[in-house]
Amino acid sequence: MIKKKWHIIGLMSGTSLDGLDIVYTEFREAECGYTFKLKYCETVPYSLEWENNLRNAFSASKNEIDALHINYGTYLGETVNTFISKNNISVIDFVASHGHTIFHKPNQGYTLQIGDGQTISTITGLKVICDFRTEDVALGGQGAPLVPIGDQLLFSEYKYCLNLGGFANISFQEVNNRIAFDICPVNIVMNHYAKLVGFPFDESGNLAKKGKLNTHLLNELNKIPFYAAATPKSLGFEFVKETIFPIIDNYQLKVEDVLRTFVSHIVFQIANCLDNKLESSLLITGGGAFNTFLINELKKATDNTIVIPNVDTINYKEALIFAFLGLLKSENQVNCLSSVTGALKDHSSGKIYTNVI
Structure with a gap:
């Protein structure tokens, strides 16, 4: 049997911008299953204009979004x-x-x-595979998380796979x-408050480490109904804007105290998901x-080996796994799990575009 191999470019833009x-x-x-090798990787920072365009699109008109x-x-x-061009790449099967x-x-x-x-x-001039979420939503699913199929097939040696991006999500x-679901917001909230005092993010958790825990805010955050809801469940920026920010801002705390308290909120919610x-x-x-402070606080809250x-x-x-989702789609293999999203069935999700005139 001839073993196949693929060379793929994967793109990922997270909610934390x-x-x-x-x-x-x-x-x-x-x-x-499959093995992988990350050959070239890069994060291209958004210009201030692109950052504002993407952040403000939430409230833009349909024509503006189109x-x-x-x-x-x-x-x-x-x-x-x-x-x-920068990496002199010559062999590419497609972009995902x-x-x-x-x-x-x-x-x-x-x-x-x-x-x-x-x-x-x-x-x-390349084939492109994208739009991995809409079919799942049409099938009654959450359209998220999509990474767990990659966790299952590429990172099976770990009991839990936890991603701490704009939101925390876990699969096991x-x-x-x-099973997989979004747990709570992380960087999308932490970065927002760090920027209020002139930092793009809270490097190593140094700001949070200086803050004081506000137990009243912590208790109110932990009582948000989403956390008690059954899976499957997922989060979007709407949740942060409509629920999280109003609760936090009502307390009128120093940024350091907000970050310290939110770290405890993140840790509590993650630990609650672990055996x-x-x-x-x-x-x-x-x-x-x-975020060293966040990781150390999490270590105190669990006996699991981090x-x-x-x-x-x-x-x-995540960019790697979206490349992998494209691979599975190209081979007409399942890349979206109903046990994760709650869709009517497992399916191969995504749309394929080619440069054909």
């Missing part, structure tokens, strides 16, 4: 071309793009990730099903893995 993560990765078919969808596709295509989430209200039947696939394909195996009776491995990726991988895996695991 840190920038565009772009990876070039090689996947190989193995006896028991235009932004195309313009952002142009930006993605041009960024891919620059990445290819997550896009940037503007709306995510699956319980109301819609989700929107902008970055037009046809535009990316036209600019790069329970009997024959992969702390068994010592298991907990893989942590995403920007929050660099594993912080190499820097590339921390930073680019």
